[in-house]
Amino acid sequence: MKTLVIGIGGVTNGGKTTLARRLKKQLPNCTIISQDDFFKSQSEVAVDEHGFLQYDVLDALYMEEMVASIHSWMANPKGCALTSLNNMHDMQQETDDCWVLIVEGFLLYNYRPLGDVWNKKYFLTIPYEECKKRRSSRIYNPPDPPGYFDGHVWPMYLKNKREMEENEMDIVYLDGTKLQQDLCSRICNDIAQELKKTTVMGPVSHKAETQEGPT
Numbered sequence: 001m002k003t004l005v006i007g008i009g010g011v012t013n014g015g016k017t018t019l020a021r022r023l024k025k026q027l028p029n030c031t032i033i034s035q036d037d038f039f040k041s042q043s044e045v046a047v048d049e050h051g052f053l054q055y056d057v058l059d060a061l062y063m064e065e066m067v068a069s070i071h072s073w074m075a076n077p078k079g080c081a082l083t084s085l086n087n088m089h090d091m092q093q094e095t096d097d098c099w100v101l102i103v104e105g106f107l108l109y110n111y112r113p114l115g116d117v118w119n120k121k122y123f124l125t126i127p128y129e130e131c132k133k134r135r136s137s138r139i140y141n142p143p144d145p146p147g148y149f150d151g152h153v154w155p156m157y158l159k160n161k162r163e164m165e166e167n168e169m170d171i172v173y174l175d176g177t178k179l180q181q182d183l184c185s186r187i188c189n190d191i192a193q194e195l196k197k198t199t200v201m202g203p204v205s206h207k208a209e210t211q212e213g214p215t
Contacts, residue, residue: 048152
């Protein structure tokens with residue numbers, strides 16, 4: 001059995017969740033874990049000197065629980081996967097014995113305990129103006145207060161992105177303004193290539209699981 005853990009990271013409103021859901025329809029044996037499901041309650045989130053809730057930081061998330069969920073899937077993907085018999089995809093022969101976990105979120109690559117789980121890492125970007133427009137069209141709970149995007153969301157995105165780029169390698173950047181079907185096709189093709197490599201080299205392994213010595 002082969003397992004693949006795919007990260008879909010990126011800017012707020014960059015299309016991460018939509019892309020993950022589209023991929024799930026294309027891939028067999030596929031499960032999604034969303035970082036947004038691990039936000040702490042509002043009462044547990046810090047507030048800065050401007051009164052802005054600090055949601056765009058790791059401390060606003062139950063990251064240990066998220067890591068546990070990922071490791072639980074890795075230990076037993078068949079038990080965790082919610083597959084659909086109606087899924088139609090182009091990689092049936094290559095992926096019959098492959099199980100895919102898609103993890104989507106805005107701070108995937110800034111948390112060191114997750115550094116060794118990824119088989120592929122993607123990061124969606126969109127320009128400032130497009131991001132602000134998309135953000136303003138969505139309703140959040142709690143709602144964004146006036147000035148929140150420019151005073152917190154965008155500055156924290158730039159800060160987190162810089163820190164990510166200082167510590168992570170092999171991230172594939174995707175243009176979030178492109179058609180979702182094109183982005184999905186790109187990732188599906190990459191996954192097909194990963195599976196072809198495992199046919200030659202053996203099952204996919206994760207660094208966190210190989211502790212016997214240097215390779």
